[in-house]
Amino acid sequence: MRRSLILVGLAVLAFPTAAMAADGTGGWIAPFAVIAAGIGMAIAAGLCGLGQGRAVASAVDAMARQPGAAARIQTAMIIGLALIESLAIYTLVIALILLFVKGINFA
Amino acid sequence: MEAIEHPPIFRLPGIPDHVTYTWLIMVILAGLTFVASRNLQLVPRGLQNFLEVVLEQFQQMIDDVMGEKGRPYLPLIATLGLFILAGNLMGLVPGMVGVTGNLNTNAACALVVFIAYHWIGARKQGLGPYLAHFAGPVPLALKPLMFVIEIISHLARPLSLTLRLFGNIVGGHILLAVIFLLMGLDGLIGWALSGSVPGAIIGGIGGLVTIAFTVGFLYPLKILVAFLQAFIFVMLTMLYISGAIEESEHHSEHHAEHH
Numbered sequence: 001m002r003r004s005l006i007l008v009g010l011a012v013l014a015f016p017t018a019a020m021a022a023d024g025t026g027g028w029i030a031p032f033a034v035i036a037a038g039i040g041m042a043i044a045a046g047l048c049g050l051g052q053g054r055a056v057a058s059a060v061d062a063m064a065r066q067p068g069a070a071a072r073i074q075t076a077m078i079i080g081l082a083l084i085e086s087l088a089i090y091t092l093v094i095a096l097i098l099l100f101v102k103g104i105n106f107a
Numbered sequence: 108m109e110a111i112e113h114p115p116i117f118r119l120p121g122i123p124d125h126v127t128y129t130w131l132i133m134v135i136l137a138g139l140t141f142v143a144s145r146n147l148q149l150v151p152r153g154l155q156n157f158l159e160v161v162l163e164q165f166q167q168m169i170d171d172v173m174g175e176k177g178r179p180y181l182p183l184i185a186t187l188g189l190f191i192l193a194g195n196l197m198g199l200v201p202g203m204v205g206v207t208g209n210l211n212t213n214a215a216c217a218l219v220v221f222i223a224y225h226w227i228g229a230r231k232q233g234l235g236p237y238l239a240h241f242a243g244p245v246p247l248a249l250k251p252l253m254f255v256i257e258i259i260s261h262l263a264r265p266l267s268l269t270l271r272l273f274g275n276i277v278g279g280h281i282l283l284a285v286i287f288l289l290m291g292l293d294g295l296i297g298w299a300l301s302g303s304v305p306g307a308i309i310g311g312i313g314g315l316v317t318i319a320f321t322v323g324f325l326y327p328l329k330i331l332v333a334f335l336q337a338f339i340f341v342m343l344t345m346l347y348i349s350g351a352i353e354e355s356e357h358h359s360e361h362h363a364e365h366h
Contacts, residue, residue, distance in 0.1 A: 075171070075342070082339040086267050089274030096277065 037095035044091035051084045116202035125209040132193045132206065161189075165341070172342065173349040180348055183223060187216060188341040195276060195333030199326070207336075208276040210269065217265035220344045225261075228351030237351075268343060275336050279329050286325060290317040 059077035063070045119127045143154040151159050165185040169177040191207055198205015206212045229237045241257040242250040288294060295317060299310030 072171075078335070078339065079342055079346070082271065082343070083267075086271040086274075089271050089278075092274045092278055093270050096274075096281075 033098040037098040040091050041095045044088045048084060048088035052081055055080050055084060115204045124204045125206045125212055128197060128204040129194075129206045129212060132190060132197065136189055136193060161185075168341070169345060172345045173352075176352065177345065177349060180227070180345075183219075184341055184344055184348075187220070187344060188337050191216065191272065191340050192334065192337035195337060196330070198276060198280065199329055199333065205276055205280065207272055208280055210273050213269040213272045214265070216272075216340070217268035220268060220347065221261075221265040224344070224347040224351045227348055231352050264343075264347065268340060272336055272340060275332055279332055283321075283325060283329065286317060286321055290314060290321070 055077060059073055059080075062073050066073070115124050115128070117127070118124060139154070140158065143158045148155065162181070162185055165188060166178070166181055169181060169184060173180075194205055194207040194212065197203050198208050225237075231237075232240070241254050241261075243253045243257065245253050290296060292300075295310045295314040297310070298306040299314050301307075301310075
């Protein structure tokens, strides 16, 4: 099972290389950039969701216990969410650079 | 990104679009405040009332986060907040450019914050104590290490301010652009109008669903994000400034605890 997964992965990774080589255009980095942008953004978004979920869960917990302090907890929660989210945003920026910046000549 | 975004309706030749629209925002904000403050009344009405409510919100936030001694920084903070909010919202108007969707604008705002809070901290505490505080309350042998780490973390602040705003706004723009591409005359609606029967059924239903999704969910979400990102930028600015002001007090408190 695991070996077949690895083989599929290798095949997926090898495919764009072969396609580009057949194309004759050279630049074999560009397809990998697209793959890296997708996979990186998926990992970043998933883990960012986990982290934000934990933060919101404890913030809501605290607000339910102490409704009087809800406003301050909410402010702190929003700042915390922004700081967590910015990590995923870094990945988004790198993905955008990989996808859209044509000036980078990897090859 | 020009490939999927429509060019703005109003352009000045030879000048980048975001600069043009930054000037537009400056004209709008300055014009509004000028008109509102030209004939000041003790009992405000209309525009003056509205702007006073807005500024009171900023002052309320400053009082909550920084306390009374944050009041002098109201002009800096409120200007940044209003400019970023206007830029974010302008990006949602079709045919206009969201200036905060450009790295240069955001980097300019973040650099203003960076220089301002260091300047304020150095003025309040004196340059020597302010720099000494970067080393933190650690044993002498660890101070050089702490100093370097602290410098790096301070340098990361404008970077994260810039990229957070940029990524949120541009991410939302790309999402909207992709949905519009899917929905428009090249996509579902075009398929519905093409005349074929399955196209009319699937394209019509799909087009209506995407329109409802965009109008009912995505646009309100983008407006929320526009306000939220301006709020977060302003809030972090306040935290940085109050950190630069209060650092010395925390320092002495720590020492009092330890000894």
